[in-house]
Amino acid sequence: MVHFFKIIDRGTNAEGKEQIEVIWVDADEKDQVEDVQICVVMVGLPARGKSLIARKIVNYLKWLSINAKSFNVGTYRRTETPKPGAEFFDTNNTEGERLRRAAAEAAVTDMLQWFSTGGHVGVLDATNSTKSRRKWIKEQCEARGCQVLFVESKCEDDEIIDKNIRSVKVNSPDYKGSDPEEAVRDFMNRIRNYERVYQTIDDDEEKDLTYVKLVDVGTQVVINNIENYLQTRVIYFTMNLHITPRSIWLSRHGESMFNVSGQIGGDADLSPRGMMYAEKLPDLVSKIVPEGTKLKLWTSTMKRTIQTAQFLPYEKKEWKALDELDAGVCDGLTYPQIEAKYPADFKSRDDDKYNYRYRGGESYRDVVIRLEPIIMEMEREDNIMIVTHQAVLRCIYAYFMNIPQHRSPWMAIPLHTVIKLTPGAYGTEMEMFNAGIPAVSTYREKYGSAEMGESEGAASADLSMLADTAKTSQEPDSVPTGPAPVEKLEKAAAKAAAKLGAVGESVGELAHKLEQEIETIEDKVREQKEVIEEAVLKRRRSLEVRGKKDTDGDTLLME
Numbered sequence: 352m353v354h355f356f357k358i359i360d361r362g363t364n365a366e367g368k369e370q371i372e373v374i375w376v377d378a379d380e381k382d383q384v385e386d387v388q389i390c391v392v393m394v395g396l397p398a399r400g401k402s403l404i405a406r407k408i409v410n411y412l413k414w415l416s417i418n419a420k421s422f423n424v425g426t427y428r429r430t431e432t433p434k435p436g437a438e439f440f441d442t443n444n445t446e447g448e449r450l451r452r453a454a455a456e457a458a459v460t461d462m463l464q465w466f467s468t469g470g471h472v473g474v475l476d477a478t479n480s481t482k483s484r485r486k487w488i489k490e491q492c493e494a495r496g497c498q499v500l501f502v503e504s505k506c507e508d509d510e511i512i513d514k515n516i517r518s519v520k521v522n523s524p525d526y527k528g529s530d531p532e533e534a535v536r537d538f539m540n541r542i543r544n545y546e547r548v549y550q551t552i553d554d555d556e557e558k559d560l561t562y563v564k565l566v567d568v569g570t571q572v573v574i575n576n577i578e579n580y581l582q583t584r585v586i587y588f589t590m591n592l593h594i595t596p597r598s599i600w601l602s603r604h605g606e607s608m609f610n611v612s613g614q615i616g617g618d619a620d621l622s623p624r625g626m627m628y629a630e631k632l633p634d635l636v637s638k639i640v641p642e643g644t645k646l647k648l649w650t651s652t653m654k655r656t657i658q659t660a661q662f663l664p665y666e667k668k669e670w671k672a673l674d675e676l677d678a679g680v681c682d683g684l685t686y687p688q689i690e691a692k693y694p695a696d697f698k699s700r701d702d703d704k705y706n707y708r709y710r711g712g713e714s715y716r717d718v719v720i721r722l723e724p725i726i727m728e729m730e731r732e733d734n735i736m737i738v739t740h741q742a743v744l745r746c747i748y749a750y751f752m753n754i755p756q757h758r759s760p761w762m763a764i765p766l767h768t769v770i771k772l773t774p775g776a777y778g779t780e781m782e783m784f785n786a787g788i789p790a791v792s793t794y795r796e797k798y799g800s801a802e803m804g805e806s807e808g809a810a811s812a813d814l815s816m817l818a819d820t821a822k823t824s825q826e827p828d829s830v831p832t833g834p835a836p837v838e839k840l841e842k843a844a845a846k847a848a849a850k851l852g853a854v855g856e857s858v859g860e861l862a863h864k865l866e867q868e869i870e871t872i873e874d875k876v877r878e879q880k881e882v883i884e885e886a887v888l889k890r891r892r893s894l895e896v897r898g899k900k901d902t903d904g905d906t907l908l909m910e
């Protein structure tokens with residue numbers, strides 16, 4: 352079940368501005384979203400945080416189980432022109448103009464194709480800086496029955512622009528390997544070229560468009576002509592975003608007495624080692640949080656997170672929404688006890704951990720829903736540290752790192768470790784800082800033994816498992832990718848087969864490993880399918896004759 356805004360009344364106020372009245376509704380995602388397709392079109396000069404906003408919208412919607420995907424025009428342009436100088440973006444450069452238009456058309460074509468396979472929210476990430484470009488995109492989308500929502504990021508604050516330029520210099524594939532100072536100079540010249548032709552969305556001439564204008568990082572927000580609850584939801588989210596660089600620090604509570612006894616849930620105190628972590632935390636945090644950083648500290652309402660955060664010298668807030676996943680009738684039991692008492696439930700949870708709801712308790716899906724206001728608040732805030740619980744951290748981490756639902760409940764979040772996340776236009780950077788205080792392992796593998804307990808190497812095993820998750824989650828959403836990974840598939844299959852023949856492994860372990868291999872293969876197949884679809888589209892476009900109509904009677908996009 353997902354929750355939506357639903358517009359129940361709309362009209363105009365005394366000044367003639369549009370007014371809407373909304374309510375929250377519980378809705379089956381399929382009923383509410385199935386018939387709506389929205390193209391979110393980013394608008395704005397370079398270094399205004401568009402790619403970050405685009406990525407965030409997609410992650411947020413996917414996290415809420417809404418099918419969303421980003422189409423970055425720069426990525427399409429890079430297939431022909433990987434590292435252009437600023438002169439490429441000069442509108443007097445006819446070859447540059449042709450290639451840039453072709454890239455935009457290719458991205459729009461792919462996006463429309465993706466809508467026809469059931470996509471709900473496609474984000475077109477580009478400058479889209481002229482009225483004529485916006486008109487063209489609107490026509491293309493509406494001809495295919497997609498609504499269009501323009502999101503313009505305007506920013507005149509030199510400090511913010513400068514920070515964004517510096518971040519692009521470090522992270523943009525356009526400047527990989529370039530001299531940093533030269534990259535900054537070139538990027539500023541590129542911006543100047545765009546400034547010559549840039550037209551902000553015109554509140555009069557373009558009043559028929561549906562748009563939100565975010566001025567100076569949300570200091571002022573202009574909303575025009577919104578049409579439905581999904582648009583409202585995207586707009587509300589963007590209003591809470593800010594594009595200034597910042598970090599988020601996450602930690603589980605220190606080891607608790609329940610962790611030591613292997614019980615789940617409850618409201619236990621910290622163990623002696625958990626208390627050592629709490630005492631060490633101020634020193635660890637002072638080393639990893641830059642001096643002078645203003646930090647807000649959030650905990651759950653449970654004793655173990657409050658005790659963990661007690662020595663940290665920051666403004667603190669307790670949130671009920673950060674409490675651990677409610678284990679219902681299983682609260683206070685150990686995994687072996689749950690397996691003995693509720694064997695069918697124990698298996699069902701392993702089969703689909705994201706959706707399994709403890710009797711009288713919660714599922715991961717439920718936790719995501721209750722965390723939504725927390726995510727919204729985190730987006731509004733600057734630097735935050737959160738001390739909370741394993742399941743809750745998995746959901747928060749999945750949001751920032753774009754981890755799919757079938758993986759997120761199985762991530763190992765190590766005890767006695769601070770995780771630092773730094774969101775950026777090209778992905779979220781993750782760093783981990785282990786306090787070096789031993790703790791039990793609370794991680795149980797899918798279909799693994801119900802027994803857990805003391806493990807010397809627990810923290811480092813959990814750390815490397817989490818680091819692996821971060822590596823695999825950062826690929827951009829829609830890009831014309833390289834050759835099909837058939838060899839990789841074959842290798843993975845051979846590896847799985849070899850493992851089947853391995854001696855000394857229990858059937859449970861073997862089944863679990865095989866399952867992991869299958870998941871990897873499934874991911875690769877999904878990737879390969881996308882590559883093939885893109886290749887077919889490219890081929891089709893290259894075969895089409897300029898200006899002719901395709902088989903559906905639509906004007907071809909490549910001219």
Ligand code: SIN
Nearest residue numbers: 424425428477478479
């Ligand atoms: C790019 O080529 O990097 C972006 C094209 C655009 O959005 O104008």
